[in-house]
Amino acid sequence: MSMNATETTNHYLTQAFDLLELSPRYKTLLLTPSRELRVEIAIELDDGNIGNFIGYRIQHDNSRGPYKGGLRYHPDVDLDEVRSLASLMTWKTAVVNVPFGGAKGGIQVDPTKLSRRELERLSRRFIDQIAELIGPDTDIPAPDMNTNAAVMAWMFDQYSKRYGFSPGVVTGKPVELHGSLGRDAATGRGCLIAIREVLAAEGKKLTGTRFAIQGFGNVGSWFARLIHAEGGRVVAVSDVKGGISNPDGLDIPRVMAHLKATGSVVGFAGATPISNEELLTCACDVLVPAALGHVLTRDNAEKVQAKWVVEAANGPTSMEADQIFERRGIVCLPDIWANAGGVTVSYFEWTQNTQKFRWSEEQVNRELDKYMVDAWRSIQTMMKERRCSMRTAAFALAVSRVKEATDLRGLG
Numbered sequence: 001m002s003m004n005a006t007e008t009t010n011h012y013l014t015q016a017f018d019l020l021e022l023s024p025r026y027k028t029l030l031l032t033p034s035r036e037l038r039v040e041i042a043i044e045l046d047d048g049n050i051g052n053f054i055g056y057r058i059q060h061d062n063s064r065g066p067y068k069g070g071l072r073y074h075p076d077v078d079l080d081e082v083r084s085l086a087s088l089m090t091w092k093t094a095v096v097n098v099p100f101g102g103a104k105g106g107i108q109v110d111p112t113k114l115s116r117r118e119l120e121r122l123s124r125r126f127i128d129q130i131a132e133l134i135g136p137d138t139d140i141p142a143p144d145m146n147t148n149a150a151v152m153a154w155m156f157d158q159y160s161k162r163y164g165f166s167p168g169v170v171t172g173k174p175v176e177l178h179g180s181l182g183r184d185a186a187t188g189r190g191c192l193i194a195i196r197e198v199l200a201a202e203g204k205k206l207t208g209t210r211f212a213i214q215g216f217g218n219v220g221s222w223f224a225r226l227i228h229a230e231g232g233r234v235v236a237v238s239d240v241k242g243g244i245s246n247p248d249g250l251d252i253p254r255v256m257a258h259l260k261a262t263g264s265v266v267g268f269a270g271a272t273p274i275s276n277e278e279l280l281t282c283a284c285d286v287l288v289p290a291a292l293g294h295v296l297t298r299d300n301a302e303k304v305q306a307k308w309v310v311e312a313a314n315g316p317t318s319m320e321a322d323q324i325f326e327r328r329g330i331v332c333l334p335d336i337w338a339n340a341g342g343v344t345v346s347y348f349e350w351t352q353n354t355q356k357f358r359w360s361e362e363q364v365n366r367e368l369d370k371y372m373v374d375a376w377r378s379i380q381t382m383m384k385e386r387r388c389s390m391r392t393a394a395f396a397l398a399v400s401r402v403k404e405a406t407d408l409r410g411l412g
């Protein structure tokens, strides 16, 4: 029987606990979320009916700083998924050593079925429902799947109506409204830094390396653009409607233009159509799942041709697939490091809000590079000392940092 999302995350964590020989007294504490909120969000729809939605905010751990993590709008959002994503945020912020804990939230909704005005009402009402639990020094939401800077602007505004001007209550805001330069591209850029470092450790370069990217939302499309600009060869990309491939490399700026004109990458001239499932097992060097979780499973892991998997999505690899990859020598760059660029620049945004000062894009990108590379050095040391996988090393690093903070604060 395959595991659910929380069981998978807890399995990875337990491997790290074992590696660290962590005292059993910490285990339940580190596995259990500190607070789980489930809310009803009722809004008036454009046709006069009432739409009822269920939303969540789960705060996993705040020993290292305020709870931090995104809000996603998706029909699959449920307690299990949000719980595992909240936990991943605790370990992600610890891996890159930004002073935050971990949280996640979301609404079970298909946002493509709502008008923009309905989406705005939903977002504002959701903030009303969770306002008492969030705040610039307590819990700071951000964009995630199907949420963006415009949604963050409504949320910042709604919260500020109640508590006064509070730009630091959410990150990922529009640059024109207290957002940070470089935040939009940050997760994709962080993924690029991660694979650049891993390749460099093996004496390899991005130039000429073949990439297949599943998902062409914020993370996937930024990653594709940046990799293309660095000389990497993007041989396949996909979105919810399907995918396209070209072994000689796709012209990403032209794919972007096609996407803008038609709403999908599908139908791009100069490429062969490919399904999302085919993309995962196509001929490439680096596979980049940048969409949903749990896409790499025991059913397709044997057929993956890539040598590296960059987890741009959260939780894309099932436990069974992880074991198959390890046996086959396929290296997974774990989500809690590989996609941590977003929350890292969220931290920079939050500090800019606190300082009431704007950083240049160059400074943001330089600092992001430094945080990602510092994390990589620590992961590498852990891998060498403990002879473990990159994922276990990243979790072990994170757990040791969270445990340290927990110890220092005490439970009194």
Ligand code: GLU
Pocket (backbone or CB within 6 Å): 068, 069, 070, 071, 092, 140, 141, 142, 143, 144, 145, 171, 172, 314, 339, 340, 342, 343, 344, 346
């Ligand atoms: N949703 C993003 C993530 O999963 C960003 C979270 C944040 O910036 O707080 O890492």
